[in-house]
Amino acid sequence: MSEEKLKILIIGAGGGREHAIGWKIAQSPRAGELFFARGNAGTAQLGTNLDIKETDIPKLLEFTKKEKIDLALVVSDDPLALGMVDEFKKAGLRVWGPTKRAAQLEWSKAFSKDFMRRHHLPTAKFEIFTNFEKAKKYLEKESLPIVIKASGLALGKGVIIAQTKEEATQALEKIMVKKIFGTSGEEVVIEEFMTGPEISIHAFSDGKSYKMFPASQDHKKIGEGDTGPNTGGIGTIAPLPFVDKEVMNRIEKEIVAPTLKGMADDGTPFEGILYPGLILTKDGPKILEYNARFGDPEAEVYMRLLNSDLLDIIDACVDGKLSSLNIIWKKDIFACNVVLVSGGYPGNYEKGNPILIEEGGGGGDIVIFHAGTKIENNKFVTNGGRVLGVSAIGNTLKEAIKKAYKAIEKISFEGMQYRKDIGKSALK
């Protein structure tokens, strides 16, 4: 007896994450037609890219009802912050992702820091301000460097590490007085600077139980040796050789489990992907921030390492049956994803440059995930800052990294840039 195939809508920012999730979902025997809002040239190979913005709730609701979509996945921050999941639930539709109140862990840094304080979760010392003068005064007695964070979403640009008091005051002025991030800067968090390696943790949660992913690491800065301005994330590796079982157990016991319990106890059970960004300090793992979705480019390495059927996991999450599922990750396999970006990114960059992938680019242990790409005259062209993610798997981290860089030799577009040191510090 053949099982009915599901029509699935993936709502997200149309980046490498959305292509990777679609790529994995498409491998499920139960996956039917796939739709993407937004998509890119990669997702167009898997299904249909809709001409609807990922934040357009009324149009997405209308499309879902009209097309009789069986399951909608909300995978990026903006639609989650707008309450896409709540609206789909209200309309009686099957949807996966956290509600607006649960996603507040990501879209309000003031909320998440207050949550961490109330639930005694390990994080940097901090204070929250809505008044510029009071914030400026607080700086006087604090030591340097110091971290200034706009509370709301700011495309990854709302965190400033100030080395001097002047720099800190200028950051406060830009956010609170000049309002360069709009309403996202109405509240500001000032926090102690912590040092140590930064890592990404992900867990599936159905609100009652959770399943941990292996740890991963993103590379945020544009320049080699972690220099230059921040990007959305331009290279990931997983699992991490420097995070052993003992550290993972601590992270699970001290951070993931109490966070999810805290959310449930507060009446806002978290369903979806909980992604805390952590720092491994000499006093143990501490929370830098929470995200309420898959990381990008973390999703790209995770989708290469996940053996289980992603659709089965998501279905179990939606039905509140995650605890009955055994999630299997590829054993003794490592993944690396190097992001190729447009010249000038994260500043201004050109779009519309033809992308050349030579014969033999991709395939085997290599999967190329599209991010800022589109199809023009039957050819791939650049259409964003982060253009492609070149992912590889190997029996060691070193091998996975080597394969990813080898594959990049077959890809080119005008202005193409990438970091040559993804995963280098983890190999030390």
Ligand code: GLY
């Ligand atoms: N890896 C960065 C992010 O997804 O926010």
